[in-house]
Amino acid sequence: MNTKNRKLELVFIMILGLLVFIAPLFYSDLYFLSLMIKMALACLITLGLRLIFLTGQLNMGHAAFMGLGAYVSALTSLNLGLPVWMAMLLGGSVSALIAAPIGFVTLRIKGAYFAIVSMGLGEIIRLIYTRWEGLFGGASGVFGIPAPIIPISGAPFSGKIHYYYLIFFLLFLVFLAVRRIETSRLGLLFKAISLNDDLTRSVGVNIMNVKVISFCLGSFIAGIGGAYYAHYLLFISPNDFSFWTSANYILYIVVGGVGNFYGALLGPVFLIGLGDLLISLREYVPLVFGIVLIAIMKFRPGGLTELSAQIWNKISR
């Protein structure tokens, strides 16, 4: 990327950040805030999925790792009295730690095969939450999860506005980290593996290690997102982390566009926004999503980022 584009991007990020920061000052409608929170959380978790996808592995069990973060954070803060912030960090870390051995076994397979295995794996993890009632509370889930504490005043989070700023702060950190990884040599290795793994092995890269690193980083982000989810809703159940949740993240990333980093932000914002506009359609909303997905795959396989780049080129010419 040349320096002019980089400056343009920086200005764009700053304006966007400023808008997000001041929006609640002018428009603090609770519905609006929860919609924004939903979008930001989806963006955060989709960025984690993108990191894994960069090595060419489509993880169809991403929500299970979100669930790991959610359960670990909820249970350690509720039962062991761990401070919520520490519990959230622990949630993300446990998710990454469990991803490592799973990754070492499953990331040996590629393409559709990995997708199927990861889907099965996600369901197995979900079934563990459901069946292990003593620890995870079974199908009825975990409730009474403590809210985070505001660091200076020591009071617990009380309004949507607190959660709003927290999720955008987390999203900002994850955004910077993922963007950094993508533009660094590490991200280049991820792409190299997805483009040609044999060639990448031949230049001396231990591709299993690199794949596991990407899987752990992506799962860490999912775990943090899940932990936020638990302390935001204060109630979690196994069905929150089923295959259908994972399918949503895949939908986001594909519709947003896998070729570009911003696809992982554009996808969730567009689809959640669309779902909100069409809320009167109720159970037919997924049908619309399906049509959008098919249309994107057929006409713009590069997703919304490709589409918006083309529109931008037409305007600026």
Add this chain to the structure above:
Amino acid sequence: MSLLKVSGLTKSFGGLKAVNSVNLQVDPGEIVGLIGPNGAGKTTVLRLLTGFFKPEKGQILFNGQEIAGLPPDRAAKLGIIRTFQETTVYPQLPVFLNITIGTYLQTKIGVIESLLNTKNYREKETEGNHSVDEIIKLLRLTGVVQEPAMNLPHGYQRRLGIAIALACGPKLLLLDEPFSGMNPEEVRLLIEDLKIIHKQGVALILVEHQMKAVMNLCDRVVVLNFGEKIAEGTPEEVVNNEKVVEAYLGGMHNAGN
């Protein structure tokens, strides 16, 4: 001491002995040709040497160290690097990044420093970029640095494949039919390039059908047929060897009788 010493190398696929107790030796700075009819086991030997296959039997000593059965990345770390028979580059990435991936072993950049963009990371990155620049100059890719590899003509893509391998800093470079699909002009240019690489102190094993290149470049030629070594010697000796002629032309003498 020889750079590479292979003895009794054997690999079979089911009942077929693809490589049958082959001995091979490469001295530092030598160019060794590996020729033979299709299916003779040349590429299998190359894959065995670079860890893409595990040998059944036999010893592979590289700089005195046993490397038989090591995975490709470990073999590459020791300085034994291969190129591929089919054109193998990263099609969507620009030439510069293609070669940058090849510098992985030289720069050894870690995860944490990548993430934190430390001073150490940036120094290594600059250092890596320098060696990429050098290789670009060496292999005459200057005009196409920012071009995605898939847009390049065939000859350029093959040269890029060699550039990626060269960026690893090999001691021994194994080239799998680098001349395939090239026109005479491209062949001539690549011969010059390989001579330049050789002058940098890199030993080469050249798996090739293009006899002009083999005659021109190789110090020594090893001939395989049905997985076995049938001849070895200077290029002139080998082309006049009766067994070799028979292997290629399928027993002309018998046909004549």
